Amino acid sequence: MMAGLRERKKEQTRQRIAETALRLFAERGYDAVTVNEIAEAAGVAKVTLFSYFPGKESLVLDQIKDDYAAVVRNRPEGVPPLAALREHCRGIARRSAQAPVETLLTRVQVIATSPALMSKVHQTDVTEREELVAALEAAMPDAGVVPRLMAAQIIAVITTLQETFFQRLFQGEPLENAGRLLEEEVEVAFDLLERGLTSTERAGS
Incomplete structure (x- = not known):
């Protein structure tokens, strides 16, 4: 105790x-x-x-870090890396609907107005991507450039989801709605990652 x-x-x-x-x-x-x-x-x-x-x-930045490489390394046996990352991002989306809005927006604003912090965010993104590459290479031996391409797409997709979520909050969208949309868009994003863009392009043509 x-x-x-x-x-x-x-x-x-x-x-x-x-x-x-x-x-x-x-x-x-x-x-x-x-x-x-x-x-x-x-x-x-x-x-x-x-x-x-x-x-x-x-x-400032400790609160926004996420170890995607660890998600891949520690995934349950038999679970593909993308499936593990999807479930992880689902959890983040669910928790986002319960986060303190003012604190979230203040943190984003502090980061956005500081060149030093923005530079550090960029460095962190690069590090996270390289660590994810290594985790995917371990999960997919002899896959050539595929793990590096996957890591680049995964990080870009997650970053876009985060940016869209915060933009909605700054525009006055209620947290509950923004969180619900984020949950929906996590599914869309990982569907695209798993199936590729071709099927979406065909559906829209």
Whole structure:
């Protein structure tokens, strides 16, 4: 029981630090706020902050990272990589309908207005894609360039789904509706990935 209490307190501290940082970044801009100021405002020592977040950018970006390579590596036996990724994205879509809208939009706005964070997002995307390539290559040995092509398409599709979801929220779409549409579009996206574009083109001709 004591271990559980300690974990809850640690999570509460982590959450308080992250929320404080996001508030200060939104008020003054990412570049104008120092780690010392965040620690002081959150009521923790600087060393404590770094024990939860390894760098300033992680105060914002840790909440948006996703390990797609791990989804592929840890999928149940007999489940194809795309099926595992589809189920993972279904879960993300379901949880999105319960997320705090203001926090989501504030985080996106802070990232979008900071060249440093946008650069870090791009670097993270590249890293995630390369890790996914490696996971797919392990799942599909001797498949040549196919895993790399698949990873590029998967990351592009997921990024587009996320961007569309946030655009709807910024345009005033209620979270429940935006979440429902995201769930539907996850299915459309993975149908396209699994079946290819040709069948869709034929259906629309």
